[in-house]
Amino acid sequence: MKQQILVLLIFLGFLSACEEKGPETIVFPPELVLINQNDSIPAPCMSCPKKITMYVDLSQKSLQFPKMIEYSLLKMQKEYPTINIIWVFANAKSSKALTNDLEKIQFSFPVYYDSTNIFYEANQLDSYPYEQKALQSYFINGEKIFSEAEPGIPELLERQVAKFLREK
Numbered sequence: 803m804k805q806q807i808l809v810l811l812i813f814l815g816f817l818s819a820c821e822e823k824g825p826e827t828i829v830f831p832p833e834l835v836l837i838n839q840n841d842s843i844p845a846p847c848m849s850c851p852k853k854i855t856m857y858v859d860l861s862q863k864s865l866q867f868p869k870m871i872e873y874s875l876l877k878m879q880k881e882y883p884t885i886n887i888i889w890v891f892a893n894a895k896s897s898k899a900l901t902n903d904l905e906k907i908q909f910s911f912p913v914y915y916d917s918t919n920i921f922y923e924a925n926q927l928d929s930y931p932y933e934q935k936a937l938q939s940y941f942i943n944g945e946k947i948f949s950e951a952e953p954g955i956p957e958l959l960e961r962q963v964a965k966f967l968r969e970k
Contacts, residue, residue: 824947825940827946827947828855829924829945830921833920834890834916835897837901844912854875854885855939856888856890856953857922857937858890858937859919860892860894869907872911876910878963884967887911889914891914891916900915949965
């Protein structure tokens with residue numbers, strides 16, 4: 803009996819060691835280019851400690867999701883001004899084409915354009931533990947990932963923000 807328990811514990815330890823855990827930190831490579839910025843859309847505060855980072859791979863996803871959640875994020879940003887929202891759009895045709903598309907849909911956030919997907923590689927976003935890797939969002943405290951963010955579910959996002967803001 804003891805031998806079976808020992809084998810089971812070793813097996814469970816092996817499984818937990820193999821479990822994908824996702825990235826632990828987020829860095830912003832200098833190759834990213836800030837676009838969709840003007841007097842009414844200020845640059846994000848990169849030195850501010852509390853951030854929500856949204857990554858979208860435009861070779862697999864459209865601008866529909868960012869536009870769909872824009873209202874709830876604007877509301878959240880107004881309610882909690884200490885949280886910066888940082889968008890990174892990768893694999894767009896070109897910076898100019900993306901800028902035109904963002905202007906067309908009147909997107910209200912500045913965006914980092916990532917022409918080579920360096921953000922994904924530098925942050926090892928391929929280790930994201932879910933199948934859908936083209937859309938990823940995180941609460942960031944400094945450079946450390948606090949948790950994943952669920953911007954598509956406004957009620958859940960509010961609870962997550964409250965928990966995030968309690969974090970020191």
